[in-house]
Amino acid sequence: MSTDVTAAPKARGEAPRRESVAAWLRRPRAPLSPPRWLAITSVVVGAAALVAVPLVNPSYINLTVTLVMIWTIVGLGLNLLVGFGGQVSLGHSAFFAIGAYAVAVGGEAGWGQGLSLLAAAVVPFVVGYVVGLPALRLHGLQLGLVTLALAMATPAAIRALEPLTHGSRGISIDGDPPSWMPLAHDQWVYYLALALAAVAYVITRRLAKGRLGRSFVAVRDAELVAETLGVNVWQTKTRLFATSAAYAGVAGGLYAMLLEFVGPENFNLALSISFVTLIVVGGLASVPGAVLGALFVQYVPTLTSDISAAATGATYGVVLILFAFFLPYGLVGLVRGSLGRLVARIPGRRT
Amino acid sequence: MAKLLEVHEVRLSFGGLTALDGPSLAVGDGEVVGLIGPNGAGKTSLFNCISGLYRPQSGTITVAGERIVGLPRHRIASLGVGRTFQNIGLLQSQTVLANVMAGAYHASRGGWWATAAAAPHVRRSEDETRAAALALLEELDLASVAGRIVGTLPFGTLKRIELARALLGSPRLLLIDEPANGLVHGEVIELGETLRRLAAERGAAILLVEHHMGLVTSVCDRVAVLDFGRLIAEGDPREVAQDPAVIAAYLGRAA
Numbered sequence: 001m002s003t004d005v006t007a008a009p010k011a012r013g014e015a016p017r018r019e020s021v022a023a024w025l026r027r028p029r030a031p032l033s034p035p036r037w038l039a040i041t042s043v044v045v046g047a048a049a050l051v052a053v054p055l056v057n058p059s060y061i062n063l064t065v066t067l068v069m070i071w072t073i074v075g076l077g078l079n080l081l082v083g084f085g086g087q088v089s090l091g092h093s094a095f096f097a098i099g100a101y102a103v104a105v106g107g108e109a110g111w112g113q114g115l116s117l118l119a120a121a122v123v124p125f126v127v128g129y130v131v132g133l134p135a136l137r138l139h140g141l142q143l144g145l146v147t148l149a150l151a152m153a154t155p156a157a158i159r160a161l162e163p164l165t166h167g168s169r170g171i172s173i174d175g176d177p178p179s180w181m182p183l184a185h186d187q188w189v190y191y192l193a194l195a196l197a198a199v200a201y202v203i204t205r206r207l208a209k210g211r212l213g214r215s216f217v218a219v220r221d222a223e224l225v226a227e228t229l230g231v232n233v234w235q236t237k238t239r240l241f242a243t244s245a246a247y248a249g250v251a252g253g254l255y256a257m258l259l260e261f262v263g264p265e266n267f268n269l270a271l272s273i274s275f276v277t278l279i280v281v282g283g284l285a286s287v288p289g290a291v292l293g294a295l296f297v298q299y300v301p302t303l304t305s306d307i308s309a310a311a312t313g314a315t316y317g318v319v320l321i322l323f324a325f326f327l328p329y330g331l332v333g334l335v336r337g338s339l340g341r342l343v344a345r346i347p348g349r350r351t
Numbered sequence: 352m353a354k355l356l357e358v359h360e361v362r363l364s365f366g367g368l369t370a371l372d373g374p375s376l377a378v379g380d381g382e383v384v385g386l387i388g389p390n391g392a393g394k395t396s397l398f399n400c401i402s403g404l405y406r407p408q409s410g411t412i413t414v415a416g417e418r419i420v421g422l423p424r425h426r427i428a429s430l431g432v433g434r435t436f437q438n439i440g441l442l443q444s445q446t447v448l449a450n451v452m453a454g455a456y457h458a459s460r461g462g463w464w465a466t467a468a469a470a471p472h473v474r475r476s477e478d479e480t481r482a483a484a485l486a487l488l489e490e491l492d493l494a495s496v497a498g499r500i501v502g503t504l505p506f507g508t509l510k511r512i513e514l515a516r517a518l519l520g521s522p523r524l525l526l527i528d529e530p531a532n533g534l535v536h537g538e539v540i541e542l543g544e545t546l547r548r549l550a551a552e553r554g555a556a557i558l559l560v561e562h563h564m565g566l567v568t569s570v571c572d573r574v575a576v577l578d579f580g581r582l583i584a585e586g587d588p589r590e591v592a593q594d595p596a597v598i599a600a601y602l603g604r605a606a
Contacts, residue, residue, distance in 0.1 A: 028444065028500065030498075203467045206466050206467055206469055207463070207466055207467060210461060210466060210473070210477050211452075211455070211456060211459050211460075211461045211466070211473075211476070211477065211480070212461060212463065212466050214445075214449060214452060214453040214456065215453070215456055217442055217444070217445060217449075217453075218442060218453055218456075221442045221443065221444060221445075222440055222442060224404060224424075224440070225436070225440035225441075225442075227403070227423075227424035227425050227428070228402050228403075228404070228424060228427075228428055228433075228434055228440070229425075229428055229453055229454060229456045229457065229516075229520065230425045230428035230429050230456050230457025230520070231425055231456055231457075232423070232425045233425070239463060243463075
């Protein structure tokens with residue numbers, strides 16, 4: 001039998017080409033293509049598990065999972081703008097804040113939760129559109145700086161708008177479910193966040209592929225070419241910016257309902273940095289990447305803050321550098337690389 | 352009745368350098384016109400004026416009777432002007448199929464709301480686009496690379512992919528910049544035949560910039576010769592090739 005073993009490499013012909021680990025990590029890869037039965041099973045099992053989570057867990061677990069879904073919504077929108085559209089924004093904490101305050105102010109005005117959450121989408125969309133009109137004439141670094149200024153000005157702007165926001169005192173919010181619903185507060189916000197995250201995920205997937213998705217990528221990779229294909233580049237960028245602002249706003253609204261309090265300190269620059277870290281770690285221009293990135297920004301800083309309270313900033317910094325160098329396609333790239341062949345071998349009809 | 356494309360005394364200069372010195376040119380529906388001339392004669396500059404990338408200082412350009420100087424570039428595309436680029440304008444990170452399908456942008460349907468709602472007409476339009484793109488890739492012998500990432504393919508193949516993308520937009524006027532670049536002789540002849548056939552099937556007019564005279568004479572109904580931004584000759588390809596002014600422009604003038 002030993003002869004078989006030694007003969008095997010010769011029989012296969014050429015020796016396998018060695019690829020360095022760094023090159024393997026940096027290689028672009030096609031999305032996983034599971035057979036239809038596996039895709040459907042995963043979605044059904046995943047959905048059932050997510051629905052079951054708040055029924056069997058203590059409220060602090062529900063709280064962190066709800067936060068993951070909130071970050072996922074931000075990440076989905078920001079990835080449309082940055083990953084697919086190629087327009088940098090460091091300012092999405094501002095739209096997150098606007099959404100949160102829309103819910104807070106709406107609650108004070110007695111609008112009800114549904115209308116308040118709608119306002120948390122519409123107001124950031126409009127503000128994003130108006131900010132985007134001039135800002136998106138800028139490119140790269142300059143756009144980054146303008147949006148950075150937006151994030152830095154947010155806490156001060158909240159304090160300055162005292163009559164509306166009550167300044168540093170903040171606003172308390174009633175995030176309880178309607179009285180006829182047999183759910184605790186944490187369960188109610190969990191299910192709201194789950195439903196909205198699911199809707200956001202599906203819509204993002206539709207926008208990111210197909211005719212519009214191709215136009216986003218064309219705007220990102222070759223603006224002039226996009227224009228000669230008939231894409232109105234400026235309009236596309238502005239709509240992407242406003243849409244991603246609406247995602248951040250909805251997430252901010254859910255965040256306000258979850259914490260039942262908003263104050264200016266919740267919306268500092270570090271929040272924007274964590275949003276950018278989220279999409280880079282998850283995987284730029286990948287829809288499922290937003291989920292992986294959201295898990296990262298929710299759980300990893302908690303782990304490192306056990307070491308030191310200042311470790312969060314350092315973690316983000318180190319992680320951003322490492323991903324830029326070694327994992328340009330983020331965790332999604334890693335998953336595709338490690339599971340791609342295995343999934344491709346599973347039998348079944350593929351779509 | 353205005354012709355499909357009418358270029359009238361277009362002048363374009365960059366600082367003190369004159370790129371186009373008032374050439375006039377017309378292309379009728381379904382006509383295949385070659386645009387030739389030595390390097391730096393202004394051929395690509397004229398292309399860029401027609402697709403709106405450059406804005407000439409004076410002169411007019413009309414497509415189907417509509418003046419396009421100063422019109423936003425995406426509007427020019429929706430008037431039915433498609434083009435390819437001398438140095439390839441493909442999306443390097445995308446697959447061949449995705450690149451070709453991008454060519455159908457202005458001709459296909461699906462706004463933001465309809466796409467988010469997965470409206471039936473959006474799905475139908477997407478299916479039609481995919482089927483048309485695959486058929487076109489088949490015709491251009493590119494079916495085997497449909498799923499490959501563009502950045503990994505050779506130059507001659509990229510030229511054909513770009514051509515497929517431009518054709519998928521069902522242009523009335525197709526501007527093709529040096530399609531034979533990077534091809535060997537046999538492929539050039541084949542490309543010429545394919546070009547003529549595809550244009551005839553779709554009723555598209557072609558304005559073709561090309562250095563390969565064999566391709567120009569076999570494909571074009573008519574050629575126009577530019578030199579230093581001026582039109583120095585126009586007419587039947589074979590006659591133009593014998594024109595002393597054209598020979599002088601290519602070989603240099605006697606002192």
